[in-house]
Amino acid sequence: MINNSNLAIGIIPARYASTRFPGKPLVDIAGKTMIQRVYEQASKAKSLSKVVVATDDERIADEVKRFGGEYVFTGSQHQSGTDRCAEVIEKLPDYEIVINIQGDEPFIEPAQIDLLASCFIEEKVQLATLIKPIQSQESIYNPNSPKVVIDINGRAMYFSRSPIPFIRNGEPGVWAEKHQFYKHIGIYGYRTESLKAITKLPPSALEIAESLEQLRWIENGFYIQTKVTDLETVAIDTPEDLLKLNKLLEALKLE
Numbered sequence: 001m002i003n004n005s006n007l008a009i010g011i012i013p014a015r016y017a018s019t020r021f022p023g024k025p026l027v028d029i030a031g032k033t034m035i036q037r038v039y040e041q042a043s044k045a046k047s048l049s050k051v052v053v054a055t056d057d058e059r060i061a062d063e064v065k066r067f068g069g070e071y072v073f074t075g076s077q078h079q080s081g082t083d084r085c086a087e088v089i090e091k092l093p094d095y096e097i098v099i100n101i102q103g104d105e106p107f108i109e110p111a112q113i114d115l116l117a118s119c120f121i122e123e124k125v126q127l128a129t130l131i132k133p134i135q136s137q138e139s140i141y142n143p144n145s146p147k148v149v150i151d152i153n154g155r156a157m158y159f160s161r162s163p164i165p166f167i168r169n170g171e172p173g174v175w176a177e178k179h180q181f182y183k184h185i186g187i188y189g190y191r192t193e194s195l196k197a198i199t200k201l202p203p204s205a206l207e208i209a210e211s212l213e214q215l216r217w218i219e220n221g222f223y224i225q226t227k228v229t230d231l232e233t234v235a236i237d238t239p240e241d242l243l244k245l246n247k248l249l250e251a252l253k254l255e
Helices: 034-043 058-066 081-091 110-121 137-141 172-178 192-198 205-210 214-219 239-252
Strands: 008-014 050-055 071-073 097-100 127-133 147-150 156-160 182-191 224-228
Touching: 008 034, 008 081, 008 110, 034 050, 034 058, 034 110, 050 058, 050 081, 058 071, 071 081, 081 097, 081 182, 081 192, 097 110, 097 192, 110 127, 110 182, 110 224, 137 172, 156 214, 156 224, 182 192, 205 214, 214 224
Parallel strands: 008 050, 008 097, 050 071, 127 224
Antiparallel strands: 097 182, 127 182, 147 156, 147 182
16 A cells, blocks of 8 residues: 555656657757656656656766756667566666656646556555546547546556447437547556566557557456546657647747
């Protein structure tokens, strides 16, 4: 049970060689690099006793060192942030809970991290993530916005890029009025032993079909606890996303 902050660590996986946006962690956002902004936001979470950047690149490590953060070097072979987190926890084994924080969300809300960490108050929780109610029809049909269905206890039953559930007695244009859909917010929490176990699993059929790593865990019998949030932060996936964000920040004159 989490009854003090010494049990939880926040890990920010960050790699330089992104296919869509090389060097993304080091881009400037209103005078600070993206990785600095993520680190500073994560450090405000009350549930975390330590925050580290997990990287395989000297340039990112040097930047973290420059602003006074902590980092851990990891291998370059990892296919996901989950795998990178697992290597970090082998080097820093004193934490019961790991929170995997997206490195491309420079304004992540500390309250989101704390909400996710609160899932582990229940000792039976192995893995956790956040979900958000979908209000618009467009989000339901957007394959880049994974959906999730949950049971009565808030456990994830399935994730999909397709609209789920299918509304049999309703035209597609009114599905949001017929059922409460949820989108997945891509921040994960793991109990350390579960993190070690899931990273040893081979890719599963459902994971390969949907290109969603969490389906591997469900398919192998792990359950994922969810908590509902109304918060959602801006993710920077492409240079175009960065341009839009900087224009917005310039308009707001962010300090």
